[in-house]
Amino acid sequence: MTTQSLTDPLLAEIIATARHFYYQGWMVGTAGNLSVRLPNGGFWITASGRSKGELCKSDFVRIGPQGKVEHTSPGLKPSAETAIHQVIYKLFPEATSCYHVHSVEANLVSRFVQGDSLPLPPLEMLKGLGVWEENPKCSLPIFTNHLQVPRIATEIEERFTKALPEVPALLIRDHGITVWATSLESARNYIELVEYIFRYLVAARCAGI
Ligand SMILES: CSCCC(=O)C(=O)COP(=O)(O)O
Numbered sequence: 001m002t003t004q005s006l007t008d009p010l011l012a013e014i015i016a017t018a019r020h021f022y023y024q025g026w027m028v029g030t031a032g033n034l035s036v037r038l039p040n041g042g043f044w045i046t047a048s049g050r051s052k053g054e055l056c057k058s059d060f061v062r063i064g065p066q067g068k069v070e071h072t073s074p075g076l077k078p079s080a081e082t083a084i085h086q087v088i089y090k091l092f093p094e095a096t097s098c099y100h101v102h103s104v105e106a107n108l109v110s111r112f113v114q115g116d117s118l119p120l121p122p123l124e125m126l127k128g129l130g131v132w133e134e135n136p137k138c139s140l141p142i143f144t145n146h147l148q149v150p151r152i153a154t155e156i157e158e159r160f161t162k163a164l165p166e167v168p169a170l171l172i173r174d175h176g177i178t179v180w181a182t183s184l185e186s187a188r189n190y191i192e193l194v195e196y197i198f199r200y201l202v203a204a205r206c207a208g209i
C-alpha cells in the first residue's frame with residue numbers, strides 16, 4: 001500500500017468529521033484541529049487557520065516521527081496546537097487520532113469549578129468513554145489556557161505522567177476539549193459524548209439541578 005492510498009481515506013474521513021463539527025458550531029471561525037497518527041509515529045494534522053467546514057486534502061500538514069514538518073503545501077503552517085497532539089501521541093501510544101474543538105458549552109463548564117478537574121455527572125453516556133461502573137464518580141482534567149501552547153503541552157505531560165486521566169479527554173479552560181482514541185470513528189464519538197455531557201451540565205445548572 002502506498003503512502004497516498006493509506007492517507008487519502010483518512011484525510012477524507014477527517015474532512016467529513018470537521019464539516020460535521022463545524023455545523024454543530026464546534027469549529028467556527030477556524031477553531032479546532034484534528035490529527036491522525038501514521039504507523040511510523042508521524043501524523044497528519046490540519047493546517048493552522050483553515051476554515052474547518054471547508055477543508056480539502058491540501059489543508060493538512062504531515063509531522064514526522066521526530067516532530068519535524070515532513071509535508072506541507074505553499075503558505076501552510078501546522079496547527080498552532082500541534083504540541084498538544086504531539087504530547088498526546090507520546091503519552092498514549094495506542095492513540096491514533098486526536099481531535100480538538102471549541103464549543104460554547106465547553107467554555108461555560110470550564111468555569112463551573114475553580115480547580116483543575118470537572119466532576120462528571122453519572123450519566124449512562126460515560127460508558128461510551130470507557131467508564132463501566134454503577135454510579136461512577138469520575139472527573140475531567142482541566143488545564144490553564146496559557147498563551148504559549150507548548151506550556152499547555154508541558155503541563156499535560158507532567159500531570160498525566162503522574163496520574164492517567166479517567167476518560168480519554170481533557171479540557172482547556174475558556175478554550176475547548178481535546179480527545180484521543182484508537183480510531184477516527186471513536187475520536188468523533190468521544191467528542192460528541194463529551195459535548196453531550198457539557199450540554200447536560202449547562203442545562204442542569206439552568207434548571208437549578
Ligand atoms: C479562532 S481559533 C484560535 C486558535 C485555536 O485555539 C484553534 O483551535 C485553532 O488553531 P489552528 O492553528 O489549529 O487553526
Ligand SMILES: [Zn+2]
Nearest residue numbers: 032081100176
Ligand atoms: Zn483551540
